[in-house]
Amino acid sequence: MRGPVAPPQVPLSASRAEAFTDLVQDSVERLERRWPQLADVDFLVLEVPPVGGPGGPDREWHDEAVPLGGSIAAAEGRPARVVIYRRPVEIRTKGRDERAALVHEVVVEQVADLLGLSPESVDPRYGDED
DSSP states (O other), X not given: OXXXXXXXXXXXXXXXXHHHHHHHHHHHHHHHHHOGGGGGSEEEEESSOOTTOTTOGGGOOOSSSOOSEEEEOOBTTBXXXXXXXXXXXXXXXXXXXXXXXXXXXXXXXXXXXHHXXXXXXXXXXXXXXX
């Protein structure tokens, strides 16, 4: 009789979507150490940006480039949100390290937009070539 290769609680492999969500979560956790107020922000991963943009029809994107993320300020009864679009980020990256770097860059940019700060203020290492 053969047993399982790994215990049931240990995934043998994560899906691309799960791996991407983990990258976003890692980035958020890095930033929360410096910006504890981010605990009140919802961070979401969507496959692609909606046609009307991250905030609906009133926030359309008109650029040639597809957005990699978006932020939506808090409103009555709804927390602030940062959205990262998985497919556009994946298309622009080749490997996990490059993808992790771009995810962090997008998260920093969206948090900066939400807080009204520069990305370098949010993460002093923003823009550094690693």
